[in-house]
Amino acid sequence: MNQEQDDIAIRVENLSKCYQIYDTPRDRLKQFILPRVQHTFGKQAKNYFREFWALRDVSFEVKKGETIGIIGRNGSGKSTLLQMICGTLSPTSGSITTYGRIAALLELGSGFNPEFTGRENVYMNASVLGLSKEEIDTRFDDIAAFADIDEFIEQPVKMYSSGMMMRLSFAVAINVDPQILVVDEALSVGDELFQRKCFSRIEAIKSSGATILFVSHSGTQIVELCDHAVLMDSGEKLAAGAPKQIVGYYQKLLYAPADMHITVREQIQHIGEQKIPRSTNTEVLAEKGGQVIVHKPELEESFDPNLKPSSTIQYESHGAYITSPAILTLAGQRVNNLVRGRTYRYSYTVHFTKSASNVRFGMLIKTTSGVELGGGASARSQQDSLDYVEAGSFYQIEFRFKCVLHSGVYFLNAGVVGDINGNEGYLYRVVDVEMFRILLGSDSFATGIVDFECYPEVELKQAEKTI
Incomplete structure (x- = not known):
């Protein structure tokens, strides 16, 4: 195996999965018997089922140590793909190669025997993942402590709530030292404190060099956790690349009008064929003529015409258009x-x-990575919105905001929502329509993204005398 192959954790090549859909049980019986009879008499065999392709010709590679996010609408093939990577489903065609121990969080309680206690299921699942009884003995206390289900660890799993099931599943998966961790929407269950506990442990697993395959409908989670993202739709891979851009395409596809869905899908697929680059730690501030323009901060307000986003995405219009976005001083x-x-x-x-x-x-x-920091709306609720807007009218919109951000580059969205067939939806939206840089003087003590105006006080404290 060459050095390039040594760097690969997962390789998926031309992967497809087809299911046979029968209208009635009788058709299933016919399919089992009649094609053989027809073949015996020299007749062309007839199929009594319809084909449903859950996946079709999907290919990608995951490098060791990468965190890959897979995003897409319901029914796009995400879970089917993960199940085949984990070995719980067999592909119709194509191949999957994995290098390293896989721990998976697919469906809640998958692999658990409902009649066994939590303790017994821990030992069973961990042994399936390759741990010896001695290794499980050593790690059991850590698993139980993380799951935090108290005496229920000794009760049958059939008594567990969905949250308790998820806690125990996750506790087992992260304590087997996985080289590849697969997570399929499992973290949507549970309270906020436990979700944060889970994400903190995923970050620790990531920093240890493990490969993570992560499926979520949350664009923010994909952007925050992942180095690379894949957009799936109708069983096909539409695009792959930097998480922020892929999430933008996902949202555009999600909110596209029904009559424009195919057009938007084809546009994204065409862009995907051009291979969007993977995310890097280098911030691209602006592009002009294919050349990256990097600016040195200046300690005065100014307008730089070259500071323009190259990642702008426009949603399909439902009778509204946004123009002339600008940031102004008072x-x-x-x-x-x-x-x-x-x-x-x-x-x-x-x-x-x-x-x-x-x-x-x-x-x-x-942020440049797509994390949503905050914003504002012109009305608190739909009841406080403009009742009616005439065709042909123009509205000037203005939001005042205070810069409480640390130095760096940030992006602005703009959007207008209204009634679409009885439901509130985007009449028009533009993602990354403007970008700006925060200049910072040397008098700041701020770290991170938001400047909370933290001022340090350091005082040498004399040791207290003891009698």
């Missing part, structure tokens, strides 16, 4: 190099080509 000067602690105005214009009802406007600030 005096009206356009800027995108901002000074921490000052207040600015974010404005844009909305042109309505169709009449609309229950209209609200919004903004959102995100």
